[in-house]
Amino acid sequence: MKIRILAAAGMLSALLAGCGGEAPKAAGPTSPEITAADLGYRIKELADDKYEGRAPGTPAGEAAAQWIADEFKRVGALPGNPDGTYFQTVEMVAQTVDPATSSLKIAGPAGKAWNLKLGPDAVFITKDQANATVSFENSDLVFVGYGVVAPEANWNDYASVDVKGKTVVMFVNDPGFVTNDETLFNGKAMTYYGRWTYKFEEAARQGATAALIIHEELPAAYGWGVVEGSWTGEQADLVRADAGASRAKLEGWIQLNHATELFKAAGLDIDTMRAAANKPGFKSVPMTGLKASATINQTIRKETSRNVVATVRGTEKPTEHVLLMAHWDHLGKGASDDPAADVINNGAVDNATGAAAILEIAEKLASGPAPQRSVTFVAVTLEESGLLGSAYFGENPLIPLKDIVGGINIDALQPSGLAKDVIVIGAGASQMEDLLATVLAETGRVIRPDQHPENGYFYRSDHISLAKKGVPMLYIDSGIDLVEGGVAAGEAIGKTYTDEAYHKPADEYADDWNLSGMAADITVDYQVVNRLANSTDWPNWNEGNEFKALRDAQRAAP
Numbered sequence: 197m198k199i200r201i202l203a204a205a206g207m208l209s210a211l212l213a214g215c216g217g218e219a220p221k222a223a224g225p226t227s228p229e230i231t232a233a234d235l236g237y238r239i240k241e242l243a244d245d246k247y248e249g250r251a252p253g254t255p256a257g258e259a260a261a262q263w264i265a266d267e268f269k270r271v272g273a274l275p276g277n278p279d280g281t282y283f284q285t286v287e288m289v290a291q292t293v294d295p296a297t298s299s300l301k302i303a304g305p306a307g308k309a310w311n312l313k314l315g316p317d318a319v320f321i322t323k324d325q326a327n328a329t330v331s332f333e334n335s336d337l338v339f340v341g342y343g344v345v346a347p348e349a350n351w352n353d354y355a356s357v358d359v360k361g362k363t364v365v366m367f368v369n370d371p372g373f374v375t376n377d378e379t380l381f382n383g384k385a386m387t388y389y390g391r392w393t394y395k396f397e398e399a400a401r402q403g404a405t406a407a408l409i410i411h412e413e414l415p416a417a418y419g420w421g422v423v424e425g426s427w428t429g430e431q432a433d434l435v436r437a438d439a440g441a442s443r444a445k446l447e448g449w450i451q452l453n454h455a456t457e458l459f460k461a462a463g464l465d466i467d468t469m470r471a472a473a474n475k476p477g478f479k480s481v482p483m484t485g486l487k488a489s490a491t492i493n494q495t496i497r498k499e500t501s502r503n504v505v506a507t508v509r510g511t512e513k514p515t516e517h518v519l520l521m522a523h524w525d526h527l528g529k530g531a532s533d534d535p536a537a538d539v540i541n542n543g544a545v546d547n548a549t550g551a552a553a554i555l556e557i558a559e560k561l562a563s564g565p566a567p568q569r570s571v572t573f574v575a576v577t578l579e580e581s582g583l584l585g586s587a588y589f590g591e592n593p594l595i596p597l598k599d600i601v602g603g604i605n606i607d608a609l610q611p612s613g614l615a616k617d618v619i620v621i622g623a624g625a626s627q628m629e630d631l632l633a634t635v636l637a638e639t640g641r642v643i644r645p646d647q648h649p650e651n652g653y654f655y656r657s658d659h660i661s662l663a664k665k666g667v668p669m670l671y672i673d674s675g676i677d678l679v680e681g682g683v684a685a686g687e688a689i690g691k692t693y694t695d696e697a698y699h700k701p702a703d704e705y706a707d708d709w710n711l712s713g714m715a716a717d718i719t720v721d722y723q724v725v726n727r728l729a730n731s732t733d734w735p736n737w738n739e740g741n742e743f744k745a746l747r748d749a750q751r752a753a754p
Contacts, residue, residue, distance in 0.1 A: 224270055228563035230556045230719050232711035238267070238552035242524070243544035243705040250543060251528025252501035252577045252585075253288075261502050264524055264575050267555050268506035272562035276505030276572050277594055284503040286577055286588045287435040289325045289496060295428070297493045300448070302337070304461040305485035310454060318408070319427035320448030322492045323440035330445050331491040335363045335405045337458070337483035341473035342367050343398055343407070344389040348745060349381055350476070357480040360403035363446075363488040365455070366395055369415035371474045373650060380474070385649030388664060388742050390415075393655070396447045406446040406488055410455040417651035423449050432581035434588055435498065446490050462486050501525070503585050504575040505594060508561040510729065512568040517595050518729045519572055519603030519667070520557060520721070521586065521658055522550030523579030527699060544705040545693065550606040551575050553718045560722055567729035569601065576658055579607075586658035590665050598750045601728060602628050602668040602735050604721055605659035611709035612689045614716055615675030617644040622654030625743075626668040627735035628724075635723045639716075644675060666746035668735050670724075674717055 226234040241263065248256035265282035269275075275282045295314040302310040312318040322330045341353040343366035351371070370390035372380035381387045388394050392409055399407035413419050427449065433440075450458075459466040462483035472478055504524065510516065526543025542548075554573045561571055572595060576585030593600075618636065620629060623645035633643055646653055654660065659669035676686030697703045728735070734751065737744035 226271070226559060228560055230560055230715055230722060232715045234556055234559075235549075235552050235711050235714055235718070236705075236707070236709065238555055239544055239548045240705045240707075242548035242551055243542040245540055245542070249528040249541040250524060250526040252525045252581070253499040254528060257525065257528065258502065261504050261524055261575070261577065264504045264551060264555065265506070268504070268558060268573065271555070271559035273506035273508050273558045273573065276507045276574070282504055282506055284505055284589065284592070284594060286501050286503055286585050288499050288501065288578060288581070288584055289433050289435055290430050290499060291321065291325070291433065292430045292495045293321055293428070294493045294495070298491055300446070300488065300490045302458060303334075303487045303489070304458070308461055310458070312450065312454060315424050315428055316451075317454055318448055318450045319423055320446050320490065320492065321427060321431050322446055322494065323433060323436070323443035324445065325433070325436060325496060326439040326441070328496065329491065329493050331489075332405050332445050333489040334487045335361060335489070337363045337365055337462070337486040337488060338480055339459075339464070339469055339483055340364045340366050340480045341478045342370055342389070343395040344370060345398055346381070346389050346742065348740065348742065353473075353478060353480060354398075354402050355479070358403075359399075361405050363406040363408065364399050364402070364404045365408045365410065365450075365458075365483065367415070367470060367473060368392060368395075368409050368412060369650075369652075373415050374470065375474050377474075380476075382649070386652035386655070388655055388660075391652055391655045392449075396444065399447075400443045404444045406490065407444045407448070409449045410452060411449050412452055415650075417648075420451060432578065432584060434584050434591070446492065458483065458486060501577040501585065503577055503589055505572065506558060507570055507572045508558060508566065510568050510570040511566045514570050515599055516569040516601055517572045517599055518569055518601050518725050519574065519662070519669075520554045520606070520725060521574045521576060521603060521662075522554050522606045523547050523577070523585065523658055524551045524575040525577045525580055525585070527580055530701070538701040541699065541701055542704045544703050545610065546608040546698070546703060547579070547606075548705070549609040549611075549714065553606045553609065553714075553721065556718055557722045557725065561726065567726060569729040571725055571729050579658055583658050583661055586661035590661040597662075597665050597667055598753060600662070600667045601733075602626070602670070603659065603662060604628075604670045604672060604725065605657055606672070606718075606721065607657045608673075609714045609717060610674040610689060610693070611711050611714055612674065612678060612686060613710045614679040614713040615686065616640070616677040616679060617642050617675035618717060618720065619644050619646060619673040619675060621646045621657075621671040621673060622649070624738065625654065625741055626670070626737045628668050628670045631727060631733075631735070632670060632672065632720070632724050635720055635727070641675075641720075644677065663743055664746075666743055666750040668737055668747065672717070672721060674713065678713075
């Protein structure tokens, strides 16, 4: 879960008080109804110290995945893998760049040179999973604006240049952000084209040898410290069929002040180039006289974890599936010089709540009556390592993607009591929201759009792994307009959680959590899923959305 959680932690309790065949069902401590008591039981279990913070690939972490699978079986959900099991094995690679022996150097005209130090000046990695050393020399730099190819927007930053063998330099976010021009992409609201993940993917498709994103705090939505902390040390990725050979040799970020110097050395003004890149018809610009050379020395190790997958089979259209997703993993154990310190990052809010939620909905659906369409539940691993478990499911779906009607992702719910609203991250993206709005209206509740769409939160949780494959997905978060205390109370709880408990040992379960609002929100999720599973509707992305063309082609395929 990336920072934007509006939730509360155990330390905040004072604020919060108030296959074939049927899977055998066994008696247990939960009921078929969605209740606060059932949620408390499941969250408390998953946040228990015995799972040591649910780190993927560790015995304790994988024991938590096994407990989730056992719960699916107990409540009557069938194995979701066609091999008859509840598991999908996820193979990952962990790579660590050695800062002492790795380098990125830019040579300029008149003997000028920049030796960009890993960390304070630039960050860089390689997706090459086969070679301990990756290097290149004298790669010409070229400025490619935002590095975007968006056919639906009639936009192609690479149209006028062949970047094979070259180092592409680009801005973060997309062209609508700086100008706040609603006619450019989504205006100030980030699209997938603005995410760094897309930019590196596109640079690879274009054949670039290296790709550098210029860091600016506002369009990135975080400071350089976040970039440096996230991009140094061990980096996780899925095992790639080509061992990363199709990616650029180097992917990284560069500090704005160094980028400004490079533009100047090439006879360019960075502000003028930014203005040009924000206009339709922009053409890439060679950064004349600048050449990049790099050496990356890295260690590579492989690890295995598991997605947990279960299904409640449909009675009339069992090959059509509605999807529910949440990640089960968290950060595991930290370190401390104090032997008495609590070092277990229990992840009660993030994301024992989401895993508990999909188990609650599975139990209710499995208790009957069975839906017409199948409902499949995926508790994914390695979210905290970069959405890798969901990415693996998206690349290796156990259900044909065209047969997934739509889905909901649940990531870090807040135990803060009843709210008048729910937050939709990426509001306006798909027709899934129409059904959600109808369900909410029946109890006098409303959708509250994400208040900071320019930060691109829609692209930072597991649903994006399915969305960018075309599948319409909803990311629903807890509301902040609380029945008791209003928006001020909801925002205060969120801020306190983020400041004091997010990704820390303080994210623990407390018996006095107020789970009434969470139960109400999960009931809404259930109603959306159940109605979609008992309908003939095929919701799509809204017109102009970057994923609509993918979905249209997907549904049109034989």
